[in-house]
Amino acid sequence: MASVPEPHRPLKVLIVGAGIGGLTAALGLRRHGHEVILFERSQLAKETGAAIHLAPNCHGILRRLGVFPESFGANPVNGVTEYSSSGKLKFDLDLRKALSIWQHPWVLSHRVQLHEDLKRKATSPVGAGTPAVLKTSSIVTNVDPDTATITLEDGSSYAGDLVLGADGVSSVTRRIVAGPDIKPFGSGKSAFRFLIPISQIRENPTTTKLAGREGYMTMWMGDDRRLVMYPCSNNTMMNFVGIHPSELSASRGEGWNRGVSKQVLLDVYSSFEPTVRALLEMVDVSALKVWTLLDMDRIPAWHKGRLALLGDAAHPFLPHQGQGGGIAIEDAASLCVLLPRGTTVDDIPERLALYEKIRDGRAHKVQSLTRLAGMDLNDANRGTFNIMDFMHYNFGHDEWHNTSRALKEHLWSRSGHPIRWRSPLSFGPMPSPRQDHFGQPIPAHDSRFTTYSLRFRTSATYLKTLFPAPGFSFVGPGTVAEASFRCTELRGMKWLGGGGYKYLGLWIHGVQYTRKDGGNVVGSLLVVLLESLADPIITGREELGMPKLFCDIDIDEGTKDSVGVECSWGGVSFLRMQLDRLEEGSAEKTETQTNGTATEAHYGQAVGPEEQGIMFYRYLPAVGKPGEADASYPVLIRDNASSTPRVVKKSRHSRDGRLQFIEGDWNSLPTLHHIAAEFSQIPVYGILEAKVEEGCGVDDLAKAERIE
Structure with a gap:
């Protein structure tokens, strides 16, 4: 045995x-x-x-x-101020707004x-x-x-x-x-290090102005020496670092963390403005140290x-x-x-x-x-x-x-074993929304839609791990980004005999793709599209290269102001989306854009370049060559490129919603666990908008184009 x-x-x-x-x-x-x-x-x-x-x-x-x-x-950094050694103000930056982009x-x-x-x-x-x-x-x-x-x-x-x-x-x-x-070797510079209570700085008329703003880092920059101070310990202590040429303090001892006299400190900064000299006079010599800066x-x-x-x-x-x-x-x-x-x-x-x-x-x-x-x-x-x-x-x-x-x-x-990289990008050709079985276009002006979406703030560094190719990046800096889960129910689709289906996708906003020639395309990146019917999955993968997979999608219009959406496979749920406290809007709106993918304002973020549409990545594996691709490139569907107007007849909005992710395992979700597991790692920092839109006109996405 x-x-x-x-x-x-x-x-x-x-x-x-x-x-x-x-x-x-x-x-x-x-x-x-x-x-x-x-x-x-x-x-x-x-x-x-x-x-x-x-x-x-x-x-x-x-x-x-x-x-x-x-x-x-620990206390936050609120700003940075820099002076020349003579006291001339070089800049004064309030960083609170700028730092809000970081998670x-x-x-x-x-x-x-x-x-x-x-x-x-x-x-x-x-x-x-x-x-x-x-x-x-x-x-x-x-x-x-x-x-x-x-x-x-x-x-x-x-x-x-x-x-x-x-x-x-x-x-x-x-x-x-x-x-x-x-x-390690000496860099040519050493650093004085010491602390001064902020209360002591505040009590001195010459230095009191430096204690007026909490969380500010202040620097005085000379040609070959500088003094930097910043608060710590709940803004009760001011930490100082005085960087200077090593020879100016080297004769006073050896070692990397040694004591030094206050007079040496005062001599090094004797040419600096009176405010600096007043600060240095406060130094407790017993706590004054000098470090050799090593590189x-x-x-x-x-x-x-x-x-x-x-x-x-x-x-x-x-x-x-x-x-x-x-x-x-x-x-x-x-x-x-x-x-x-x-x-x-x-x-x-x-x-x-x-x-x-x-x-x-x-x-x-x-x-x-x-x-x-x-x-x-x-x-x-x-x-x-x-x-x-x-x-x-x-x-x-x-x-x-x-x-x-x-x-x-x-x-x-x-x-x-050789990795068979599979992307939901292609399958086999068949009739589709873009053509009937004779190759003729199929009008979809009367087809109806209802779209349920939640836009939220999340981690940019995590979303970067979902980018399908190195050319994708966020337009702006920061570790906070915005994304949307959007579910649409389609009805009256002529290419499906008047029937319909549902789809749900994850869109990452504010993404750019950098082409080989250095140019950029900006849009929202569609990471995956889950659909409830095989036919649109097959055709969308084959003809557009869209990242599609199958799952069951249930929509519960329980009350007038609340909607629930659930994704599952074989009865096992892995994603729940709840939209609450919805309030009706009245204006009818006509849009010539792709199906619910128009550029939307980024709440609380600086406005960047206008998004051109939605992007996704086509990957078609090479037969018999695991790990290699027959086709691999980004695709763009431009906003305002549709020949079928999308008419919104009714809308409901709020900023109240919830997302629940259930990871499951390979036994319960054999074809979707890799996606469910990644969904479960997405942090939700806050809901920006919950929205339901109802109307008619469904774009066939025929104008999708290769980015390069």
């Missing part, structure tokens, strides 16, 4: 370093059920430094792991408070998974990457399945992965055997964009996604290779942008730095979503 295979055991993960990156990884891996041990060289495992930027790209990851920085005093806020946190919360959640007996074990005063001197064994300074050793090197800029694990020649060449590899690097061990960051901690958190998130429960020891090397592939480009691009942001000002580059350009790249990324998609593609590629 064959033995029953034992369930996958959790991995034993050894993490060298218990800083922010190491603790984030420990928390995420613990939640997957893995056994985690952290080895911290210091006695108290206290994080050094004063404050940290938690921008949207890392803030969302922390929230996903149950860490909410606002709960321990998660940009907050400023006390670094120690973030560290303590991560440590507590990673090691607490409360929470999912086995608590991580933190071993302090544990100096790691060597790692065997082949056996995932670490050796401590006292000669003791620990063996695991995986070792993560999160041991900072002076990393021991980096030497093992990248070799002894890759070392490093790009490492040739992020992993070796079963050892991988993250955070400053892989890429030390200069502080000019405040992204060092954020990119370390992204690294940790990527590793957590790549190592879910069920990962085997044999899987680890290829997962670490995928981790390097995912993270290397982004981490080093942010690093290069940081170097650019920190350049000394001169006549060639003065005024060229655009903070919004940097923010759009840095903030518009969700590594959890990004790595999740990359892992899916990796697992698909390792199925053991």
Whole structure:
């Protein structure tokens, strides 16, 4: 009798370093059920430094792991002000409106408070998974990457399945992965770091104006030195970073985090405006530190055997964009996604290779942008730095979503069999709405429709994972986007003998496709169209390349002001849409546009380029060549291109509705589980509009065109 295979055991993960990156990884891996041990060289495992930027790209990851920085005093960034060293105002930006495009806020946190919360959640007996074990005063001197064994300074050793090197800029694990020649080097700059109570700033007549607006980051920029201040700890403390040429403070001691006299600080900024000098006079010298800012060449590899690097061990960051901690958190998130429960020891090397592939480009691009942001000002580059350009790249990324998609593609590629990529794009030719069986057009002016739609705000970073080809992107920046689920019931269709059917689709708004010639087409992207009848599915896939699949669609017009729509397969429901508190409109409206796909205003968003219609992607698999396509290209159906007017005779509207997604499984939804599972991951941040429209005139979509 064959033995029953034992369930996958959790991995034993050894993490060298218990800083922010190491603790984030420990928390995420613990939640997957893995056994985690952290080895911290210091006695108290206290994080050094004063404050940290938690921008949207890392803030969302922390929230996903149950860490909410606002709960321990983090405060939002509301604006940025910059002065020259002489006090001349260069710009004053209120960022509250601009930052609303990001799914998660940009907050400023006390670094120690973030560290303590991560440590507590990673090691607490409360929470999912086995608590991580933190071993302090544990100096790691060597790692065997082949056996995932670490050796401590006292000669003791620990063996695991995986070792993560999160041991900072002076990393021991980096030497093992990248070799002894890759070392940090002085950037030529050092940084004073200190905190001043905001109450003290407010009480001084010279500086009180700087405490008048909460959540503002203020900078004074000299040619080769700058002073940056921003609040933390619920706007009660002001954090300062004073970047300057290293030789101006180097004679006062050695090391990367050393004390320094107040006079040195005052001398460095002696040419700055009186307000700056008044601030510096408030500094408590016992808490004044100076750090040498280190840079490093790009490492040739992020992993070796079963050892991988993250955070400053892989890429030390200069502080000019405040992204060092954020990119370390992204690294940790990527590793957590790549190592879910069920990962085997044999899987680890290829997962670490995928981790390097995912993270290397982004981490080093942010690093290069940081170097650019920190350049000394001169006549060639003065005024060229655009903070919004940097923010759009840095903030518009969700590594959890990004790595999740990359892992899916990796697992698909390792199925053991050639992948037969199937898209709901084509089937076989047959009579259709565009022609009868003689090839003659079929008029549809008298065909009737009722359309039920819900438009909502959701995650742009998640919707990006549903884009069918690299040419698609969002028109604007940000991590918040808009999408619609729209259901239409058609009746009186002559090509169906006077009968009809129902369809429901997912449209993503504000999408552009960039052609090979560099031009853009802007529209709403139709991701999938579910229909209740085989005939329109077959013809729409064959003649238009539309992404169609079958499901049952039931509409419950229960009351005058409430409608329910349900999608199911074989009696198993996977999507429910509810429209409530509908109120009737009276005006009759005639539209020469595609069937309910006209461009609509984006609520609460800046107006972008006008949408030209709906887009979708045609994919026709090549017979006998799994993974290859006979046809693969985007399609556009332009608004106002229809020869059949769409007349809306009655409409009802509200902003009250609900979406419910039910993932199911492969047994209950054998042909639709892949779609139901993706639907279930769509977050709904708010309903923008619920709408029902009734009328006549159904476009045959015959004017669909290839985009390229």
